[in-house]
Amino acid sequence: MGTNEPKGQLKEETLDPVDWVEFGTFAHKLLDEAIGYARLIRQRRVWRGVPEHVRTALREAAPEEPQGAESAYEDFRRLVLPYTYANVHPRAWGWVIGVGTPQGILHETLAAAINCNVFGAEQSPVYVEEQVLSWFKQKLGYSPQASGILVSGASTANLIGLAVARAAMVGNAAVRKGLQSLDKPVALYCSEEAHNSLAKAATLLGLGTNSLRRIAVDNKFRISIPDLLSRISHDRQIGCTPLCVVGNAGTVNTGAIDDLQELAAICERERLWFHVDGAFGALLKLSPSLAPLVSGLERADSVAFDLHKWMHMPYDAACILTRHAEQHRSAFSSAASYLEKHSRGIGSGNTLFAEYGIETSRPFRALKIWLALKENGFARYARIIEQNVAQAQSLAEKITEHPELRLLSSNLNIVCFQYAPPGFAESRLSELNRELLFRLHESGKAAPSYTTLDGRFAIRVAITNHRTTTEDIKLLVEEVARIGAQLAILE
Amino acid sequence: MGTNEPKGQLKEETLDPVDWVEFGTFAHKLLDEAIGYARLIRQRRVWRGVPEHVRTALREAAPEEPQGAESAYEDFRRLVLPYTYANVHPRAWGWVIGVGTPQGILHETLAAAINCNVFGAEQSPVYVEEQVLSWFKQKLGYSPQASGILVSGASTANLIGLAVARAAMVGNAAVRKGLQSLDKPVALYCSEEAHNSLAKAATLLGLGTNSLRRIAVDNKFRISIPDLLSRISHDRQIGCTPLCVVGNAGTVNTGAIDDLQELAAICERERLWFHVDGAFGALLKLSPSLAPLVSGLERADSVAFDLHKWMHMPYDAACILTRHAEQHRSAFSSAASYLEKHSRGIGSGNTLFAEYGIETSRPFRALKIWLALKENGFARYARIIEQNVAQAQSLAEKITEHPELRLLSSNLNIVCFQYAPPGFAESRLSELNRELLFRLHESGKAAPSYTTLDGRFAIRVAITNHRTTTEDIKLLVEEVARIGAQLAILE
Secondary structure (H helix, E strand, O other), X not given: OOOOOOOOHHHOOOOOOOOHHHHHHHHHHHHHHHHHHHHOHHHOOOOOOOOHHXXXXXXXXXXXXXOOHHHHHHHHHHHHHHHOOOOOOOOEEOOOOOXXXXXXXXXXXXXXXXXXXXXXXXXXXXXXXXXXXXXXHHHHOOOOOOEEEEEOOHHHHHHHHHHHHHHHHHOHHXXXXXXXXXXXXXXXXXXXXXXXXXXXXXXXXXXXHHHEEEEOEOOOOOEOHHHHHHHHHHHHHOOOEEEEEEEEEXXXXXXXXXXXXXXXXXXXXXXXXXXXXXXXXXXXXXXXOOHHHHOOHHHOOEEEEEOOOOOOOOOOOEEEEEOOHHHHHHHHOOOOHHHOOOOOOHHHOOOOHHHHOOOOOOOOHHHHHHHHHHHHOHHHHHHHHHHHHHHHHHHHHHHHHOOOEEEEEEEOOEEEEEEOOOOOOHHHHHHHHHHHHHHHHHHOOOEEEEEEEOOEEEEEEEOOOOOOXXXXXXXXXXXXXXXXXXXXXXX | OOOOOOOOHHHOOOOOOOOHHHHHHHHHHHHHHHHHHHHOHHHOOOOOOOOHHXXXXXXXXXXXXXXXXXXXXXXXXXXXXXXXXXXXOOOEEOOOOOOOOHHHHHHHHHHHHHOOOOOOOOOHHHHHHHHHHHHHHHHHOOOOOOEEEEEOOHHHHHXXXXXXXXXXXXXXXXXXXOHHHOOOOEEEEEEOOOOHHHHHHHHHOOOOHHHEEEEOEOOOOOEOHHHHHHHHHHHHXXXXXXXXXXXXXXXXXXXXXXXXXXXHHHHHHHOOEEEEEOOOHHHHHHOOOOHHHHOOHHHOOEEEEEOOOOOOOOOOOEEEEEOOHHHXXXXXXXXXXXXXXXXXXXXXXXXXXXXHOOOOOOOOHHHHHHHHHHHHOHHHHHHHHHHHHHHHHHHHHHHHHOOOEEEEEEEOOEEEEEEOOOOOXXXXXXXXXXXXXXXXXXXXOOEEEEEEEOOEEEEEXXXXXXXXXXXXXHHHHHHHHHHHHHHHHHO
């Protein structure tokens, strides 16, 4: 590097546009395209494969010199845009993925302009995040003294919940010394249908993948209470320390909701931490008519839920709440002179979010949530959730009524089914339905995903989609029956 | 919930605008404001306190009914915008925070419109992320076979790096069984100046906060190699298993860079994992003139670095790379039927990013990076980094030349100093400088942060700012001297 003085302001370079007027013109053109994408999404395909020539282009070496904005965007339009899984489409029903909103486009535009780092410090974004957290405490039945933090997804929220559970249950001394210092193995409990982020969390926390006991489910895919009780009792007998039970408020496979009241009662009696994975199901609390389905969630010591699924916030946005603010903080805080709290100035903020989670630098996730909730009000989200549940129920009814379709499960917003014409060999149904789903994807008309239930390949429709209409549901049933009939004839 | 059929398309509700033309008009107005904020940022204050009436307004209860977009944005302009720490300002030099770019505003606009979930699946965003990763492998001297993933910040990247180190060093069997199964305690090594995310990571991983040995630093704040060696040797003697050494490429306090070549050699000899925390310093690799400062980084088993700091990507964006793809994957993968890989259709993607990190749902972080790198080319970022380093050096020179200022440290882009007029009692300098910094913050003219070096309160200037000019540096020196003189007279 040069040892000379910089040559003065004129020679200095920034990443700002040289010509702001030209930049503005380009920006408005792009905004029109972004909005147009959302507005006309119904005319696009939900999915198409990524062609080989696109894959090749996306293997080019690092760009040393500028290509310019126009040209880079042209590449985006040519190589990226046509080949996404268009989860903003009204017939995108794969996994559990939210749609986002046109409003969200503007919220992210604003957030990028101010580009705040919400690690802490005395600044308005900290108060905005605290307000958003307080709203969810209120809606989920938590006290104002509960703690919480916005994170990138429910997987991280589950990890944080279990980290707090670990610290609370084994004590800070053991956490400081390391888990080798424990004299007994520990155990956590969840159902076989629980999300795989829980196994990842148990592993990451050093508790061991095997410490997570996966309890069998009943015929509604809910954790078996007798099996859970006998496993806890067995673990105590063999000298293992039970720490925590994880309840599901909406499993990813089938939308099953464990008996949360019963789990809460067990945890109180057995003195275990009660964590709820409510990735999408926790939000049933917003709806007066659906809230009873997750009754007991408000008794959980911690709850994880996404806001980019059933709240349709742009990716990413999720939340963890705990009833135990001090234990939450002590599980993540660690002193640093560069983060010391001061009495005045920027360093005088009371809340250091870095003490409540994994991240130090943190984006202003709260902004899009705050703006969307103020714009729409909670009641509107509740109605959309109710609508999706009604649509799933309507789909299940159509499947039941259809002579060639077989319902495998239907719960909440998730329906699993097969094309199963009378007389078709049971042993070949999984293969048939797999091919059917491939063809449906390749048609670009609708995109359910898939899972395996009781050994059967299932077409899986998860409706977390504010754009889905009853007509879309009807079209799905027709397409599945049409493709299925073609395939069955070929047999 | 109702058991009736939905009432047909007309009665169904979406979160889309009722009137797209009106929405578009509003959107363009907002975009102008967002761009105007960036363009005119120099005229704003870097910081002001959050007034009590704003805090009160940000404690209002959850909004049940819609407030409407115009009114919500009015609240944003009134309650949020004036009271952020404006880290996009040319004189924002607190902590290590990037500025973002006007281009980044457009990139986030596009990302929100397509709202992709890049967990995996066969879709272009996966290939875009792989391309971005391959570019950084290339620039940092990693082989194409290395693995990596984009994450929300270097703290998460450090956690992932140490998780892979743990799995590689203690073996997957122990990870499955839990760390209680280890027969010996373990040890990790970093300097006293290392970032506190490393202590958080060691704690979270169950290795224990105490397992992280914080080795003393030399007079340039670099890890003391003799102390490191003797501690490793001592640990082996007391029956403790050394796992990993963490090298710093740019410490947060002073920008110190450990001797990475020496650390790499020690790790090879001692058979330890070598992780580098290169939050901002790893990017020195982009500059031919500065790259020698981080020589040896290319030998690390894993490296963590941010892209929202010295690459000015909008928050959040960071990266972890490892040389050990299989060990990386085995540390995070866990089977799930709903994520099974298929031969065709959406589920046929080769890369399941969920197997390389904590997140399952993941935002399309790669898009803004891909577009910005194509638009600007890597060379432009290298020049901005060089410029910041030159500006810091120029600041250090001005401080050295100034009779009332005392340089405490100067390294890379970080300068720590004090106002220390001749004859002023040493014991009262920390208090004086603290007050000085409060007043500088309250003036809204410039925002350095602070730290403590050798017991002295330091004004700390970290220039990761593409908008900073030499004039800004000059203004800082003048303001500090002016406020300092006022305060010293009051004594």
